[in-house]
Amino acid sequence: MFLINDFIALLAANLILTQALGTSTIFIASGSRRKLVATTLVITLFTTAGAAAAYAVDSLLPSQYSYLTLLCYTLTVSLLYVIFLTVFYFISKERFKSVRRYIHISAFNCAVMGTLFTISGRASEDPALSNIGSYVFAGLEAGVGFVLAALILSAAFHKLNSAKVPAAFRGSPAMLVYLGIISMAVWALK
Amino acid sequence: MKNKNQSVFDGLLADNTVLSSCMVISPVIICGDTLRNAEALAMAFTAITLLSVLLCSFIPKRLPYAVKIIIYAVISSLIYIPVRMAAQEFFPGIITRIGIYFPLLAVNSLIVVQTEAKFFRMKRLKMIPALLFYVAGFDAVILITAFIRELLAYGTINNRMVDADTLISGLGQPFGGFIFLGLLCGAYRAVRSLFPAEQSTGRE
Numbered sequence: 001m002f003l004i005n006d007f008i009a010l011l012a013a014n015l016i017l018t019q020a021l022g023t024s025t026i027f028i029a030s031g032s033r034r035k036l037v038a039t040t041l042v043i044t045l046f047t048t049a050g051a052a053a054a055y056a057v058d059s060l061l062p063s064q065y066s067y068l069t070l071l072c073y074t075l076t077v078s079l080l081y082v083i084f085l086t087v088f089y090f091i092s093k094e095r096f097k098s099v100r101r102y103i104h105i106s107a108f109n110c111a112v113m114g115t116l117f118t119i120s121g122r123a124s125e126d127p128a129l130s131n132i133g134s135y136v137f138a139g140l141e142a143g144v145g146f147v148l149a150a151l152i153l154s155a156a157f158h159k160l161n162s163a164k165v166p167a168a169f170r171g172s173p174a175m176l177v178y179l180g181i182i183s184m185a186v187w188a189l190k
Numbered sequence: 191m192k193n194k195n196q197s198v199f200d201g202l203l204a205d206n207t208v209l210s211s212c213m214v215i216s217p218v219i220i221c222g223d224t225l226r227n228a229e230a231l232a233m234a235f236t237a238i239t240l241l242s243v244l245l246c247s248f249i250p251k252r253l254p255y256a257v258k259i260i261i262y263a264v265i266s267s268l269i270y271i272p273v274r275m276a277a278q279e280f281f282p283g284i285i286t287r288i289g290i291y292f293p294l295l296a297v298n299s300l301i302v303v304q305t306e307a308k309f310f311r312m313k314r315l316k317m318i319p320a321l322l323f324y325v326a327g328f329d330a331v332i333l334i335t336a337f338i339r340e341l342l343a344y345g346t347i348n349n350r351m352v353d354a355d356t357l358i359s360g361l362g363q364p365f366g367g368f369i370f371l372g373l374l375c376g377a378y379r380a381v382r383s384l385f386p387a388e389q390s391t392g393r394e
Contacts, residue, residue: 019290020216020364024299027212067271070293074267078260085256104255108263108302110216110294117290168380172212173372180368187365 015115015142016149017183022111026146027172030154038099040150042084042106044143047115049080051139054116055132058123073116074108081107115142152182198316201324208331208371209378213299217291218332219367225348227288228336230281232329235295237273239325242266242301243309247317251310262305263297270296300324331374339370 015021022043029039053076061072084103089096106112119138123130129138153175159165160174169177197204207213214235221227246262253261270293277285277292285292304324309317340346343362345354360366 018364020219020368021294023215023219024212067274070270070296071264071267074263074297078263081256081260104259108259108297110297113297114216114290114294117293121290166376168383169372169376173375173379176212176215176368176372176375178372180365180370180372183368184360184363184365187363 014145014149014186015111015118016146017179017186019114019118021114021118022109022146023176023179025105025109025111026150026153027175028105029150030157030175033154035102036150036154038102039105040143040147042099042102043109043111043146044140045084046077046080046106046109046112047143047146048136048139050077050112050116051119051135051142052132053077053080054120054139055135058120058130069117069120073113077107077112077116111142111146115139118142149179149182153179198320199323201320201322202327202330204382205324206327206331206378207300207324208328209375211299212375213304214295214328215371217288217295218335219371220364221288221291222332222335222339222367223343223362224340224346225333225336226281226284228332230277230284230288231291231295232332233280234273234277234292235298235328235332236325237276238266238269238296239298239300239328240321241269242296243305243321244318245269246301246305247310247314255306258306259302262301266296266301300328335367335370335374339366 016023016026025039025043029036050073054073057069057072057076061068081103084107085100088099088103092099115138119135119142122138123134128134156178157175160178161171163170165174201207205211208215208218217231217235221231242262242265245265246258249258249261251258274285274292309321312320337347339361340348341352341354342356342358343360343366345352345357358366361370
């Protein structure tokens with residue numbers, strides 16, 4: 001029962017199904033298993049590390065300069081972008097060429113930036129969440145939620161792109177309707 | 191670039207940012223449920239995207255891709271600051287309602303990704319009208335979507351009550367946004383397929 005509750009909570013807090021963040025990226029990611037794994041892992045990396053950086057920004061930035069939040073988040077994500085590119089380059093120069101594509105897609109993605117703003121918003125509403133542990137956990141949770149939504153979409157990806165679907169609705173229109181139906185189910189669970 | 195013979199008008203219909211490329215769809219799905227939201231988003235998107243892409247076009251092309259992307263994101267984040275201040279004057283209350291989708295406009299795919307893939311491959315004189323039509327394409331879709339969703343979900347047009355017999359309240363929810371946009375994309379493709387010239391390009 002505990003696991004079911006956790007699963008429902010994860011679905012209900014899902015950034016794609018409830019806030020439509022990163023929808024276009026998930027369409028690209030669901031195309032193949034390789035893309036799915038790589039994109040979701042890199043996005044989870046960005047949301048988790050980005051959440052820790054967002055905590056630093058929120059703690060250090062005085063509230064009267066809140067209009068600078070986006071700029072600070074962009075600078076921190078930029079820093080992470082450079083760090084990840086450098087780390088992956090030194091880990092494996094051969095694999096770097098294929099991995100860097102996913103880092104480029106993920107860095108300034110709506111899913112990543114949206115996660116940072118959502119976590120920050122929740123923390124400002126509930127001071128109990130205003131600590132680095134909560135930020136990092138929420139970042140990780142958002143990444144796992146992205147994986148979950150990608151898996152749900154990939155399960156139907158080939159059928160939604162098959163000849164059985166009318167040509168006009170094949171691909172992204174059918175995927176949007178499908179995500180809408182899943183989102184409706186999640187909305188009913190809340 | 192999908193087609194070498196791309197016209198400057200493509201962004202409006204043939205290669206619409208939302209309906210054809212499925213980019214920048216989260217604000218349309220979540221905030222495109224009332225005309226007031228849509229007007230604020232369209233205004234902000236127009237100002238941020240036009241100014242950012244124009245300024246970014248002066249960045250040297252020989253810089254590494256990652257460096258250019260970072261500079262584009264920083265420029266658009268800087269442009270976001272005065273745009274947000276202006277929006278708070280013109281649309282008080284709406285900006286709070288739009289929430290995180292307002293700053294997210296500054297890191298939209300049209301600025302971060304399409305600048306390199308599309309706009310900066312054009313000469314500046316062709317790029318400016320093409321960019322205007324891409325922005326107008328997004329604005330048109332969000333305004334049309336918001337008009338229909340507001341009318342059907344809440345029975346109002348721009349917050350004014352109208353005599354609507356049947357309301358579909360789900361259209362005001364995120365899932366309603368997903369389904370409505372999916373149907374709109376399908377209808378758009380069906381209409382496009384009626385024109386032989388569109389079929390022969392073999393897009394999508």
